[in-house]
Amino acid sequence: MEDNPTARKSRRRWELLESASEVALLVGCFLVVAGLFFEDWVAVFRVSGEVAVIVGVTIEGLADGGIFLAAGKLRMIQDAELEKMRLQTAEAKRRTAQAELDLEELRAKVLWRHIDAAKFLAALQASTAMPTNTEIVYLRDDPESWNLANEVFTLLHKADWPVTLPTPIVPNEKWRAFSSFPTVLGAGGNPFGGIALITNEEIKMPTWEDKTPFGFLVKAFLEGLGGQVSMNRIIPELHDSLAAGAVRVVVGPRMDPANGPWRAKLQ
Structure with a gap:
């Protein structure tokens, strides 16, 4: 909690009043007891005893009032300090939660992608x-992207799927007029990055009901990689050709999770 000199001085004044009132209460009690003693046992001091009792009772009353007032003020100060601590704790928790979210976003942006092998293979x-x-x-x-492509090759080979070694994307002659476009477009990939799965066949929707090899490959990537997966059909006039019955996996750059394009999702 931040140190507040004004609040500290105010608290100190009320603590001093409370302490002084407690001392005054003891003095008042003493005067009352002494006055009663003189009234009953020392006749010559009877009047003084009565005065002492009156003064003592008065001091006790003032002391009780001082204690009550100081205790109330101190309780208010304590409640205010507790509320301030509660607000500061809530703000600290909010900042911690925000920092954790920022850290997760940073990890998603900078950490390399990896496939959950068990989920990927189970879907295939x-x-x-x-x-x-x-x-x-x-x-x-x-x-x-090279590392992820090799992960894909290893898992497909382990699943006994027909697969060829990964190769880098080369500029597509059909895209010569669009040389400023991302090179992944020539292979049928997504210009925003991520994984693009390419087929010659018509893409069946919804994806989770597609029982073709292409459909199961889509599910494998969704299960094993968790999103950033798009599906495209070959356009002969624009894309590199693909053999009949074959599929292509285009591994584009890591995609910003907050700005990704359309993603296929399992329901």
Whole structure:
């Protein structure tokens, strides 16, 4: 809690009043007792005893009032300090929660993507058919995309799917007029990044009901990578050709989680 000199001085004054009132209460009690003694046992001091009793009772009354007033003020100060501490604690928790969210966003932006092998393979094992081949292409000069492409190759090979070694994306001659566009577009990929799954066939919707090898591959990526997966169909006039029955996995750069394009999702 922040140190507040004004509040500290105010608290100190009321504490002094409370202490002084307690001392005065003791003095008043003493005078009352002494006065009663003189009234009953020392006749010559009877009048003095009566005066002492009156003064003592008066002091006791004032002391009780001082104690009551000081205790009330101190309680108000304490309540205000507790409320301030509560607000500061709530603000600290809010800042901590925000810092954790910021950290998760930072991790999502800078950490390399990795596939959950168990979930990926489990989704593929449910497929009763396989494509004729699985091409894997990745963004040239992007180590993170290269690493993810090799993870995909390893898992597909482990699942006994027909797959060829990953190759870098090369500029597509069909896109010569669009040289300023991202090179992943020529392979059918997503210009914003992420994983793009490409097929010659019509894409069946909804995705989770597609029982083709392509549909199971989509599910495998959604289960194992958790989003940032798009699906595209080959456009012969624009994209690199793809053999009949084959599928292509285009590994684009890591996508900003907050600005990603449309993503296929399991329901």
